[in-house]
Amino acid sequence: MKILVPVKRVVDANVKIRVKPDGSGVDTANVKMSMNPFDENALEEALRLREAGTATEVVIVTVGSEKSAETLRAGLAMGADRAIHVKTEAPRIEPLAVAKVLKAVIASEAPDLVILGKQAIDDDNNQTGQMLSALLGWPQATFASKIVIGAGTIDVTREVDGGHETLRLALPALVTADLRLNEPRYASLPNIMKAKKKPLDETSPETLGVDIAPRLTVLKTTEPAGRTAGIIVASAEELAAKLKQAGVL
């Protein structure tokens, strides 16, 4: 079984996000970038399936700038077998465009299973997996917290309100990963060194015949309003009075 894991380069989760002074977007200059954490879960799961002997090959793919190659190298260091870089310097690539590019990659790679992160922590769109499944006409299971492979099928447990739901999908299928799926491994230094020699193929949206022009316009980006400072109340009465004043009670 071959597994394809799409991965995205995003601003690292530990970085304090800063909006550009002119409100045109988030400032990413000189900011630390990493693989989207949910994509790490997706890749970790694929690697575990390969290590368990269920999968034979794990291929990662990204759509993005020159620099996104770093994210692919990080994925290769974690253990992916090879990588595909769909290179574009387009500043903004919407989920639908990414889904179309991935569909084109899947046409030639023919994986049995695609595992994506449930969403990217930069835009929080939570759309690419679902759109891709629709474009492919494949069954999908989102927010996976457990994956079990059967004969020609997979069972995916997902967290839903008030409990767990387990779906059985026929392969080929598409799954999006939640944080609870696993704890991703570290890339060890020897593996990072070896990853430099693993195959990384380049292509482009044009070569794949996909139009990635944005269809949405971003009007404005703003920072969330800061929280106002808390106060310390002396008594329960004062608390009640303040809450009434604030219209909470």
Add this chain to the structure above:
Amino acid sequence: MTEPREEMEFDVVIVGAGPAGLSAAIRLKQISPDLSVLIVEKGAEVGSHVISGAVIDPSGLDALVPDWRERETPIKTAVTDDRFLWLTEKSAFPLPGFIMPPLMSNHGNYIVSLANVCKWLATEAEALGVDIYPGFAGAELLIEDGKVVGVATGDMGIEKSGEPGPNFARGMALKGKYVLLAEGVRGSLTKRAIAEFGLAKESDFQKYGIGFKEIWQVTDANHKPGLVQHTLGWPLQDSVGGGSYIYHLEDNQVAIGFVVHLNYKNPYLSPFDEFQRLKTHPAIKGTFEGAKRLSYGARAISEGGYQSIPQLAFPGGALVGDAAGFVNLPRIKGSHNAVLSGIVTAEHVAAALAAGRSGDTLADLDAALRAGPIGKDLHKVRNVKPLLSRFGTLLGMGLAGFDMWCNTLLGASLFGTLRHGKPDYATLEPAAQHQPIDYPKRDGVLTFDRLSSVFISGTNHEENQPPHLHVADLALQKSSELDIFAGPSTRYCPAGVYEWVDGSYVINAQNCVHCKTCDIKDPNQNIDWVPPEGGGGPNYINM
């Protein structure tokens, strides 16, 4: 955890991707493109642990990448205006130019983010074939038969208990024919090497300061790109050494920082609060009206200068850059010397390798460094720090100015070479001899507390690891640090790592910004800073 490490061999292994380590790597590859050169860097990225003013003297880069001015670099803002003020509580007095010899002028220098300069140097190094691995700390010196044969990176995935967790990955042994320690101020492996090989036997002990920095986004009206301003005096008392710097960079960014010499005596002194208070001075606060603070950080700075340079070469390697302490204190500049020391060390290593040597002591390195531009730069200002320590800031600076003129004009000093008094850990006096200092309340607009400051430094450590701040003797910490000195670590630590809560010592190691001050200033030398799991620490941007 005792399983054998995977091993790999290189010609040269370098610890630390600051200006010193990167310059050494670049120069090695310029001389011998076929050498295998590896750098490990504990920051998650190159530059994420580098913090500096920074006004740079381009003499280092001119020697390393002579055509850098024609390239696309992050060096964009030339110094156009240079001011030096003496502050009293309410006023500011410009210091006349004649007090300071020409060596103090910033003409021809550039205002930069040193972290971004390092990022650029890293791309230059990689283009030459240097392998740089950020996110991996050099955790152990590998010593065989009395010589350094490599370094080992730290194990990953060790749990708080000290036991390997499910994601445990054993560190790797990186063997090198020569190992260069370019860890910057108070390096943890450097400390081991100095002890192991007695490198500081002949030199005076190293002296330090703690340097703070904030970057602000100021309004157009308050932005004067190219302006450099230094102050001495208020808010520090005359007996405490230190001063401030304000550098106007490009893109409406202003760096403001403060250095407090770590030989202060009053355990109640809080360098962090002195810095916060400085910003409220009438001559300073105007710049930050309507401005927004973007980042915060702190790092020790070496101040010992010429007298304190240890022996650089040891069997199998050498100290490079501020690991050996090459900061010119009155100029508050060390990056040019870090680059120059990388260059001269690389030249000696390359020559030794070309002669088929390995693992020996680079015999001529020390003499060459002292005779070269670094030695000259530091020799002229060698008495500044001792004069400040002895006579306080006002008189000390006057004498220092006079002494620097003598050294400039006569090539000699009336004082000869003064020695440093005591190491910084030994200067604290018992709390009973001092009064607590009542610092003004922070307003959350211009002045801040430690925690909101650490928050914007992007500091993060994998939570489930053992603390990387080792207190050798907890009972001593209580009986001395707390009972005699009233807990100075709760004040000198710029990140609020240390707290005394009901008589027990709480160490919030996850907040540590790797400044190394505790390793320097603890009155009993009872705290040992060791590298945490690689990638941990601050994630400085544009510092």
